[in-house]
Amino acid sequence: MSLLREIQEAAIDSNVELAVLLRKCKVLAARLGNPEFKAWVERELSGYDDLNSLPDYRVVHVNSKGHFSGPFQSGLRNADIPMSCIPKELREKLSYSCLSQPVASMESLVKSAKTGTLQEPWNPDIVAYVGQEIYENMNCMQAWKVIPAPAIVAALDAIRNRILNFVLEIEAESPDAGEAPVNSSPVPQERVHQIFNTYITGNVQNVATGSTNVRQKAVSSGASDELFRELLDTLANAGADEYVIEKLTYAVEEMRASQGTGHFKQHYQSFMSVLADHIQVFGPVVAPYLPALAALVP
Numbered sequence: 001m002s003l004l005r006e007i008q009e010a011a012i013d014s015n016v017e018l019a020v021l022l023r024k025c026k027v028l029a030a031r032l033g034n035p036e037f038k039a040w041v042e043r044e045l046s047g048y049d050d051l052n053s054l055p056d057y058r059v060v061h062v063n064s065k066g067h068f069s070g071p072f073q074s075g076l077r078n079a080d081i082p083m084s085c086i087p088k089e090l091r092e093k094l095s096y097s098c099l100s101q102p103v104a105s106m107e108s109l110v111k112s113a114k115t116g117t118l119q120e121p122w123n124p125d126i127v128a129y130v131g132q133e134i135y136e137n138m139n140c141m142q143a144w145k146v147i148p149a150p151a152i153v154a155a156l157d158a159i160r161n162r163i164l165n166f167v168l169e170i171e172a173e174s175p176d177a178g179e180a181p182v183n184s185s186p187v188p189q190e191r192v193h194q195i196f197n198t199y200i201t202g203n204v205q206n207v208a209t210g211s212t213n214v215r216q217k218a219v220s221s222g223a224s225d226e227l228f229r230e231l232l233d234t235l236a237n238a239g240a241d242e243y244v245i246e247k248l249t250y251a252v253e254e255m256r257a258s259q260g261t262g263h264f265k266q267h268y269q270s271f272m273s274v275l276a277d278h279i280q281v282f283g284p285v286v287a288p289y290l291p292a293l294a295a296l297v298p
Contacts, residue, residue, distance in 0.1 A: 003028055003178025004171045011164040018103045018156055019045060025163060032170070033183035034192045040200055044159060048100040055201070056269035057158035058099040060151040064122070066143035068135055076135065081143060085134045090126065092262065097147050099155055106152055113149040120145040161277055165199040198279055224296060228256040231289045240281050247274050248282065255293070265297050 001009075007024050010016040022045050029038035048054050064081040083091050097120050099106060109118055122143040131140035170177050173187045173195075180186035187195075231252055235245050251271035258264045271293075275282055 002176070003031070004167055004175070005178075007167045007178075008164060008171075011160045011167070014160075018107060018159060021160070021163060022103065025167075028167070028170075028178055030182050031178060031180045031184070032187060032192055033185045034189065034196065036193065036196050037166075037200070040196075044103050047102040047105070051098050051100060054098055054100060056266070056273050057155050059266065059269075060097045060099060060147060060155070061095060062097045062120075062145040062147050062151075064094055064143055064145050066122075066127075066134070066140045068138040069141050070135075070138040074138075076138065079135070081134055081140075086130055090130070094122070094126070094145070096266075097145050099152065103156065103159065106156055110149050110152050110156070116149050118147040118149060118152070120147055158273070158277075162200045165277070165279075166195060169195045169199060199276060201276075224259055224292075225256075227289060227292050228252060231286070231293075234285060234289070235282075238282065238285050240285075241278075244274070244278050244282070248286075255296075259296055262298065268293060268297050 003024065007021065007028065010021040010024060022041050025041045026038065026045070029041055043053070048058070064083075065078050066081050068076040068079055070076075083095060086094060101109075122145070127140055127143050132138075134140055170187060170192070173191060174180075177186040232249060235249050235252070238245055248271065251267060251274055254267040255264060255271060258267050275286060
């Protein structure tokens with residue numbers, strides 16, 4: 001069996017550990033001679049040191065809980081912490097969890113989760129800073145983010161999907177690429193770069209390159225409301241999978257509601273992530289709007 005087929009089989013089989021799948025990809029990256037794919041595989045295996053380079057599928061929206069003490073031995077345990085009580089400059093930091101661990105650690109966390117949730121403790125300095133501002137006459141003694149185990153499963157599944165899409169596209173370009181000598185570039189590097197950005201990072205701004213049936217559409221930031229209306233109308237009339245259209249529509253609505261704020265980038269990345277998983281169907285439909293959307297990212 002060829003290396004490309006081995007990777008495909010491993011990506012489909014959930015019983016194969018993701019670390020094993022990524023090691024196969026590391027061999028493929030060497031044979032393709034592509035530094036981008038090689039670096040991505042290494043970060044997934046070893047973890048991300050730089051949170052600024054963390055992919056969107058490793059950023060999870062979370063809630064927080066805490067233990068509180070009050071007068072006369074009163075208190076609350078496992079109480080929800082409303083973000084409205086938290087200073088604005090800290091809300092975003094406490095509303096998301098960054099999954100920077102190696103994939104092996106993430107899989108281990110999922111297997112060991114007994115309650116369906118995991119915990120990430122708040123920084124003690126933050127607890128001390130906001131501890132008396134959450135519940136009246138009570139002080140927060142301990143707080144933590146509540147990370148749903150299914151969110152980590154979804155992140156791991158996103159990695160499998162990206163690998164599968166990438167390898168399928170590489171096979172379409174060169175079926176014997178997995179057996180090529182190291183650094184022989186069986187697929188032109190420009191093409192590997194394009195496939196990587198489309199299927200791994202979700203950056204599909206140039207999806208219309210080389211297409212004769214897609215017209216690029218540039219919309220100024222001043223016409224952003226019209227941009228979102230037209231994009232939503234286009235999705236509504238796409239005539240494709242209704243579930244995927246619903247996910248894309250939700251992501252567009254989130255972008256429209258958050259434009260001009262620090263949250264826009266997160267919603268933009270979520271939209272691009274969904275699009276990357278269904279690029280063959282929705283790429284030509286959405287491509288005319290991508291340059292204008294990218295221009296709105298702060």
